[in-house]
Amino acid sequence: MKVTIDGHEIEVEAGTTILQAARMIGGDVVPPAMCYYSKLKGTGGKCRCCLVEVTKGSDANPTPMPKLVASCVTGCMDGMEVNSKSSERVTEARKAVTEFLLINHPLDCPVCDQAGECDLQNLSFEHGKAQTRFIEEKRTFEPENIGDKIQLHMNRCILCQRCVQVAEQLTDYRVHGVLNRGDHAQISTMVSAAIDNEFSGNMIDVCPVGALTDKTFRFKSRVWFNKPFNAHRECTTPGCCGKVTVWMFGNEIQRVTARKDEFHEVEDFICNTCRYDKKEVSDWTIEGPRKFEKDSVINVNNYTRKMDKVVINTEKGILMGRDEDRKKISMADIDYNEKIDGTQVKK
Amino acid sequence: MATSIQNISLSGKKKQVSNKEMTFWERLYLVAIIKGLLITIKHFFRKKATIHYPEQVREFSPVYRGKHTLKRDEQGRENCTACGLCALTCPAEAITMKAAERKKGEEHLYREEKYAEIYEINMLRCIFCGLCEEACPKDAIYLTISKELVPAQYDREDFIYGKDKLVMPLEVAMANTQKLN
Numbered sequence: 001m002k003v004t005i006d007g008h009e010i011e012v013e014a015g016t017t018i019l020q021a022a023r024m025i026g027g028d029v030v031p032p033a034m035c036y037y038s039k040l041k042g043t044g045g046k047c048r049c050c051l052v053e054v055t056k057g058s059d060a061n062p063t064p065m066p067k068l069v070a071s072c073v074t075g076c077m078d079g080m081e082v083n084s085k086s087s088e089r090v091t092e093a094r095k096a097v098t099e100f101l102l103i104n105h106p107l108d109c110p111v112c113d114q115a116g117e118c119d120l121q122n123l124s125f126e127h128g129k130a131q132t133r134f135i136e137e138k139r140t141f142e143p144e145n146i147g148d149k150i151q152l153h154m155n156r157c158i159l160c161q162r163c164v165q166v167a168e169q170l171t172d173y174r175v176h177g178v179l180n181r182g183d184h185a186q187i188s189t190m191v192s193a194a195i196d197n198e199f200s201g202n203m204i205d206v207c208p209v210g211a212l213t214d215k216t217f218r219f220k221s222r223v224w225f226n227k228p229f230n231a232h233r234e235c236t237t238p239g240c241c242g243k244v245t246v247w248m249f250g251n252e253i254q255r256v257t258a259r260k261d262e263f264h265e266v267e268d269f270i271c272n273t274c275r276y277d278k279k280e281v282s283d284w285t286i287e288g289p290r291k292f293e294k295d296s297v298i299n300v301n302n303y304t305r306k307m308d309k310v311v312i313n314t315e316k317g318i319l320m321g322r323d324e325d326r327k328k329i330s331m332a333d334i335d336y337n338e339k340i341d342g343t344q345v346k347k
Numbered sequence: 348m349a350t351s352i353q354n355i356s357l358s359g360k361k362k363q364v365s366n367k368e369m370t371f372w373e374r375l376y377l378v379a380i381i382k383g384l385l386i387t388i389k390h391f392f393r394k395k396a397t398i399h400y401p402e403q404v405r406e407f408s409p410v411y412r413g414k415h416t417l418k419r420d421e422q423g424r425e426n427c428t429a430c431g432l433c434a435l436t437c438p439a440e441a442i443t444m445k446a447a448e449r450k451k452g453e454e455h456l457y458r459e460e461k462y463a464e465i466y467e468i469n470m471l472r473c474i475f476c477g478l479c480e481e482a483c484p485k486d487a488i489y490l491t492i493s494k495e496l497v498p499a500q501y502d503r504e505d506f507i508y509g510k511d512k513l514v515m516p517l518e519v520a521m522a523n524t525q526k527l528n
């Protein structure tokens with residue numbers, strides 16, 4: 001099947017959604033997604049961030065779709081033509097959706113631990129406006145303790161329900177879900193049962209905002225002051241890949257997360273033992289620095305180039321000069337077929 | 348006729364000096380002395396270039412930036428929430444901080460859930476550019492118009508200003524609030 005998104009043509013298999021096709025193309029055409037998660041079944045269609053304009057339904061039926069469609073749940077048709085970033089309507093719609101998502105968001109980024117790697121921050125940076133038109137009081141919830149590993153900030157939640165899908169698909173039985181309806185809808189645990197399943201920590205990684213954050217990392221540091229490294233260990237938990245990103249400050253591991261790809265989705269889910277209990281450098285085999293997209297704030301910790309120890313040879317330099325400068329042409333033992341660094345001149 | 352090398356002035360400052368004999372008036376030097384004195388006396392009536400420093404102080408520019416202060420709000424609570432944006436933007440890397448969580452019963456001390464437990468500015472590194480002030484989302488850090496920048500000290504350690512020197516004293520915050528009302 002052939003699909004054209006923003007003028008980029010791509011060949012996809014039947015059953016691919018528009019969002020997946022756009023991600024195959026990559027770059028600017030990829031619509032933002034707050035609720036869709038390719039690794040979790042049944043996600044998508046809730047946040048409406050990924051709206052696109054279909055200007056040609058298919059080769060068989062070329063009429064355009066009258067409304068903007070959510071690209072994460074709309075399948076591709078042969079010969080479909082889609083406008084994502086190039087469409088004025090889509091840009092307007094994304095602006096409106098961003099404004100709606102921010103209506104109840106407390107905007108406490110200076111306090112929030114997710115700041116710097118937050119999808120909502122990125123979304124509002126690109127599509128949001130600087131002012132707010134919302135004058136009513138924001139929806140607030142009583143702080144609730146859902147265990148000693150995960151911190152729940154219900155005020156920040158945008159109800160994408162990714163965490164519910166994590167609990168549904170990764171853990172044996174889930175103890176939390178969405179309670180109530182409409183404006184009162186909230187993520188909570190049934191009778192405040194603590195979340196203690198071995199894979200429950202992944203809901204921190206899938207949360208696009210700071211609603212679910214690591215309690216062991218709470219207020220320890222801002223993400224951009226930490227240095228992320230790829231690391232792995234032999235994990236005995238069934239289902240855990242043991243491949244993680246460790247966030248270090250000096251020689252101290254402050255936080256362990258799963259590795260996130262360019263769309264901020266985890267590559268492989270990790271277990272709670274890896275995430276919370278292995279905070280010693282000796283637990284991990286460090287592979288190397290983790291790269292982030294060019295405009296990410298995490299890059300301010302620019303340590304990716306190799307730093308050699310500086311040797312100050314001042315005394316020797318002043319007294320004797322550089323070695324290569326000390327060679328004299330008039331000295332007998334200099335080979336004229338030799339370059340200054342010692343390599344032979346080719347004949 | 349080609350000019351000889353002796354007559355060329357590359358810098359244009361070449362001056363022909365002569366060794367001619369001085370006249371009687373020139374030999375007397377009195378004229379030269381009076382000329383010189385007149386220049387001196389003229390300067391008595393000119394505007395002075397200097398000021399009496401400790402008693403008099405020059406006018407500062409309206410955008411002058413002096414020592415930093417960490418502000419308190421009208422209820423006397425610290426504004427700073429240790430978001431780290433000042434440290435991020437600081438080109439001299441002078442700012443360090445450590446965040447802590449506000450405990451129950453400390454709501455009157457700190458405005459937000461998180462606050463700066465330790466906040467340090469290395470005054471030897473600081474270049475008083477004011478970017479920290481600009482980056483602050485909570486209006487917490489300000490560069491004051493204090494004319495004294497950093498007083499001289501003997502130890503380097505004394506130039507690292509902690510919260511003891513940076514946070515606005517409570518009395519000042521109270522006075523500010525009274526001024527507002």
